[in-house]
Amino acid sequence: xxxxxxxxxxxxxxxxxxxxxxxxxxxxxxxxxxxxxxxxxxxxxxxxxxxxxxxxxxxxxxxxxxxxxxxxxxxxxxxxxxxxxxxxxxxxxxxxxxxxxxxxxxxxxxxxxxxxxxxxxxxxxxxxxxxxxxxxxxxxxxxxxxxxxxxxxxxxxxxxxxxxxxxxxxxxxxxxxxxxxxxxxxxxxxxxxxxxxxxxxxxxxxxxxxxxxxxxxxxxxxxxxxxxxxxxxxxxxxxxxxxxxxxxxxxxxxxxxxxxxxxxxxxxxxxxxxxxxxxxxxxxxxxxxxxxxxxxxxxxxxxxxxxxxxxxxxxxxxxxx
Amino acid sequence: xxxxxxxxxxxxxxxxxxxxxxxxxxxxxxxxxxxxxxxxxxxxxxxxxxxxxxxxxxxxxxxxxxxxxxxxxxxxxxxxxxxxxxxxxxxxxxxxxxxxxxxxxxxxxxxx
Numbered sequence: 373x374x375x376x377x378x379x380x381x382x383x384x385x386x387x388x389x390x391x392x393x394x395x396x397x398x399x400x401x402x403x404x405x406x407x408x409x410x411x412x413x414x415x416x417x418x419x420x421x422x423x424x425x426x427x428x429x430x431x432x433x434x435x436x437x438x439x440x441x442x443x444x445x446x447x448x449x450x451x452x453x454x455x456x457x458x459x460x461x462x463x464x465x466x467x468x469x470x471x472x473x474x475x476x477x478x479x480x481x482x483x484x485x486x487x488x489x490x491x492x493x494x495x496x497x498x499x500x501x502x503x504x505x506x507x508x509x510x511x512x513x514x515x516x517x518x519x520x521x522x523x524x525x526x527x528x529x530x531x532x533x534x535x536x537x538x539x540x541x542x543x544x545x546x547x548x549x550x551x552x553x554x555x556x557x558x559x560x561x562x563x564x565x566x567x568x569x570x571x572x573x574x575x576x577x578x579x580x581x582x583x584x585x586x587x588x589x590x591x592x593x594x595x596x597x598x599x600x601x602x603x604x605x606x607x608x609x610x611x612x613x614x615x616x617x618x619x620x621x622x623x624x625x626x627x628x629x630x631x632x633x634x635x636x637x638x639x640x641x642x643x644x645x646x647x648x649x650x651x652x653x654x655x656x657x658x659x660x661x662x663x664x665x666x667x668x669x670x671x672x673x674x675x676x677x678x679x680x681x682x683x684x685x686x687x688x689x690x691x692x693x
Numbered sequence: 694x695x696x697x698x699x700x701x702x703x704x705x706x707x708x709x710x711x712x713x714x715x716x717x718x719x720x721x722x723x724x725x726x727x728x729x730x731x732x733x734x735x736x737x738x739x740x741x742x743x744x745x746x747x748x749x750x751x752x753x754x755x756x757x758x759x760x761x762x763x764x765x766x767x768x769x770x771x772x773x774x775x776x777x778x779x780x781x782x783x784x785x786x787x788x789x790x791x792x793x794x795x796x797x798x799x800x801x802x803x804x805x
Contacts, residue, residue, distance in 0.1 A: 386700070547700040594716025609722040624745045642723065642748040644756065652741045653725030654756050656778055659716050 373401075381592040385416065387423060389431050389457045398423075398431060400456055406453065407462030410622050412442035415449060424627070426494040431457050432492040432500075432522065452490065454498050454522035463498065463522050470504045470516060472527025477506035480514065488515075491627045498522040499562040501547070504530075511530045515546060517560075519568050520592065528568060528590040535586065537598030542576035545594040548585060561625045561635035566592045569599075570625055582618045587643060589635070589659060593677055599641060608647060608655075614647035623643060697801070723754055723778045730760045730772065732783030737763030740770070753777050755784075757803035770779040 378384050383402035389394045399405070405414045415436035423433035432454040438443045448467035453460035453509040466479050480503035490503040499519040518525040535542045547560060548571035560570040567603030575584070583603025586597050600606060602620055605613040623646035626633035637643050639659055646652040706765075721747070730737050731783045737760050746756035755775040771786035787800050 382772050385790065387805075525800075591716060596719060597716045599718060607720065608725050622743070622745045622746050626747075629750055634745075634747060636750045636752065638752065639746055640752055642746040642756075642782045643753045644743040644746050646741070646743075650741060651726035652743050653739075654723035654743055654754065654758075655751075656721045656723055656754065658719045 381416070381517055387433055389423070390429075398433070398434060398460065399453075402438075405451075406460055407437070407451070407465075408437055408502065409442040412444055415439065422490065424490055425457075426492045426496070428496065429457055429493060429495040430455060430496055430522075431460060432463075432490055432498055433460070434490060440585065443533065444540050447569060452498075452500060454492060461523065463525060464500065464502065464518075468525070470502065471518065471525065473504060473530070474506065474508050476690045477509060479506050480505040489559055491560070492522070493562055493564045493628055495520055495564045495566065496567045496628045497564070498525055499560060499568055500525070500632065506556040517568070517590070518572075519562065519566060519590065526592075528592075529572075529588075529596060533596075535571075535576075535588075535598070535682070536596045538574065538601065539578060542574050542579055543555075548573050550551070559625045559627050561633055562628055563635050563639070564629070564637040565639055566641055567635065569623070569641055571621065571623055574601075577640065585621060587623050587641070589623055589639070589641065589657075591639070591659060594659060600643060600645065600655075606647070606655075608653060610648075614645075614649060614651060615626065617648045620647065620652075645647040721778050724756070724758065724774065724781065729779050730783070733760060733772070733786075734763035737761070737765055751777075756764075768801075771800075771802050773794070796802075 373386055378539050382662045383400055386400035386545035387398040388395045389398050399414050401416055403414050405412045415438040421430060425431045435451050435453060437449045439445050441450050448465060450466040451462055452464040454463050455461040464479055468479055470477050470479050474561050497520060501517050502512050504516050513530055516530040517528050519528045520526040521544055527606055529544060531544055531546055535544055558569055562568050571669060572586055573584060574587050576584060587599040590596050599615060600616055600621060602616050604616055606616050608614050624634035629637055636644060641657045644654055715731050722755055724739050726739050726741055728739050730739050732770055735798050740759040742762040744757040748754045750755045757773045759770045771787035772783040775784050776782045785800050787802060791798050791800050
């Protein structure tokens with residue numbers, strides 16, 4: 373902003389949000405920072421992380437606090453906020469314990485990539501990525517992925533974690549940036565059910581360039597679910613299998629349903645696949661997440677009914693013909 | 694309290710089934726190479742080059758691809774589809790008139 377009270381190094385930058393005709397100031401450099409110790413101010417890195425706003429008018433954004441005030445220094449000056457526009461709440465701060473990690477493991481510095489991606493869904497859920505530091509942290513496990521209600525985000529995946537659905541010893545290396553062939557969005561998909569879909573780079577025994585990427589859905593209840601992996605056979609229908617090619621998974625990892633996206637709010641994914649025989653296709657994948665109150669009924673029903681003849685059940689995965 | 698053992702066994706089995714169903718993946722083919730391409734001449738099939746697809750909150754998908762056969766040529770092979778799996782509609786095809794534009798203006802290529 374410009375104006376009579378503006379000093380470039382003190383209060384020039386601000387974040388605004390609201391409706392047309394009702395925009396309001398959310399935060400401004402030099403102002404007292406929400407959630408900060410007394411005397412703590414918003415710092416220069418206003419808008420360090422692209423803000424996200426949802427259909428309920430809630431906002432999430434990254435910020436820095438001014439160092440040298442209220443005990444703030446370079447080890448704890450970067451923060452994430454979320455909540456109503458008029459009263460954002462502090463949800464994560466550099467130097468604070470990272471949930472779901474070993475004692476002593478904390479959110480790391482912005483230079484290491486704190487808040488790489490920040491997304492807010494329409495249910496008030498938040499997804500963000502952060503580097504972590506601590507006694508057991510190495511370059512192989514220093515990036516973590518968090519999601520959940522903005523007041524209580526949880527660890528959903530971390531570099532170095534075992535990759536479920538894949539032989540033992542294979543681990544996550546990192547999230548890939550979007551569509552492998554460059555045609556997809558470059559984010560992680562985060563839906564209103566709190567699910568996150570993203571392409572994961574893999575490493576470990578037996579992993580080569582031909583099978584080092586898999587698409588996972590991280591479900592708040594079911595955990596990480598492998599959808600498809602390069603180099604593995606995939607049932608294209610009728611019990612016919614093709615092997616997914618290197619660079620063969622094309623997934624549109626838009627932030628949420630405000631963007632073109634490969635994941636919808638009902639947990640349905642759509643993915644393009646290319647196979648080693650130079651054929652390809654478009655496929656949907658859905659994971660069943662029954663409501664807790666209907667679990668018993670579903671379970672009883674499942675125990676009494678055989679799968680319909682048009683379905684094929686193999687290893688816990690079902691195909692609809 | 695005095696439920697028959699069979700009921701208890703059934704309940705236990707149900708919980709096990711439920712546990713395994715939780716997070717189970719259900720796949721469905723939307724389109725694949727060699728299938729008849731909806732809304733096109735007989736023997737016009739999906740080729741390859743499927744674009745990055747997207748899906749909306751009612752399960753409808755959209756993607757572009759190439760077709761071959763049935764008289765498709767280089768200038769008419771690019772197609773755009775949308776709809777629910779099993780009921781896709783041809784939205785637009787290269788070589789067809791582009792609405793709202795001067796006569797003779799046709800679609801050329803659909804980007805993902």
